[in-house]
Amino acid sequence: MNLFIKALLPLLLWLLTTSALAESISAIQELGRHLFFDTQLSLKGNRSCALCHSPTHGWSNTFTQTINIHGEPDTLNTPSLLNISQQTVFSLTNPSRTKVEMAITTPMFSIDPLEMGLTPDLLLSRLKKSASYSELFEQAYEDSDITLERVVHALKHYLTLIESRNTRFHRYLGGEEQALTSEEQEGFRLFNSVRLQCSRCHGGALLNQPEATISQYQNTGLYGISRQGEPPHYPAIEPGLRRHTSDHQDDGKFRVPSLINVANTGPWAHDGSVQSLASVIENYARGGRKTTYGPNQGDGFHHPNKSFLINGFSLTRSEKAALIAFLHSLSVEDDWTRHPFNSPFCVSNDKQTNTSPDGACSPIQHTQEHPK
Incomplete structure (x- = not known):
């Protein structure tokens, strides 16, 4: 029996760790998780934060340079988001970006360089049409008021989960x-x-x-x-x-x-x-x-x-x-495929459906039309 328990101990510890992390995520972080994986955060509905910052590719990607909504490369390789909350500067080239909020809003709204091509008004318009987001904001902030400040706040709190020195x-x-x-x-x-x-x-x-x-x-x-x-x-x-x-x-x-x-x-x-x-x-x-x-x-x-x-x-x-x-030996040994690092828009079984060619999950279909 003792040998049996010893054999099961690593699995039990893994399950306890997984359960603890799943239980510890706040409603604000869960909202941030949905936003992070949602392609509604790009003009054409073809990009999410997770496309460029894939959990299974070191919170970066395998592209040479970041790809914008038109499929065109930027001039920079995508930096990893791992341990981003411990950074002091949030740009490879711009020392004035000293707040993590800038790392959130710049990709969404920047025109030069163009990344996700969104505007604040369009983003809020889309989210307000979604019953699921109304519920998520209600759970996170105790009312269903959807504002840009709350979007950024939720994403910021989700990013605090992307942290590890498990090497x-x-x-x-x-x-x-x-x-x-x-x-x-x-x-x-x-x-x-x-x-x-x-x-x-x-x-x-x-x-x-x-x-x-x-x-x-x-x-x-x-x-x-x-x-x-x-x-x-x-x-x-x-x-x-x-x-x-x-x-x-x-x-x-x-x-x-x-x-x-x-x-x-x-x-x-x-x-x-x-x-x-x-x-x-x-x-x-x-x-x-x-x-x-x-x-x-x-x-x-x-x-x-x-x-x-x-x-x-x-x-x-x-x-x-x-x-x-x-x-x-500096490689992180965490499992980034489980909650809260997997997409909320995937079916919850081994046979994933509704996926893009690179394996990233597509969002739930929304009623509004994306601009062409």
């Missing part, structure tokens, strides 16, 4: 030495070494915090386009921080990202132009990426704004493998 790396930091293999531990040593200096930008609990004297925005030498005597620069379509400061010294600078779950959020770099973690490491080892074809030819090694930390380094084959193994 083998964090268990290792907590004293569980066997949580990392010897190869992964070697990768961690390299990550912190003077030779590589990775941890000088990727510090803190989320591995996104630079040292106090180092800016949160860095140029990593990804591009060094040089033509007609111009100094090396990034593509004009996406110059990074310079877009918002108009300062040429900010060309090619982007916010330092968190490395938690990094192995599950490819493609990588601010524009999704790097296809593997091995390539990421190779670019840093070279001291910048050299592009030999296409419109962005040039050598990022020579970019005048490149971070002083990126000067290149040498790695043996085994060291490179160890560093990649360490990055994989």
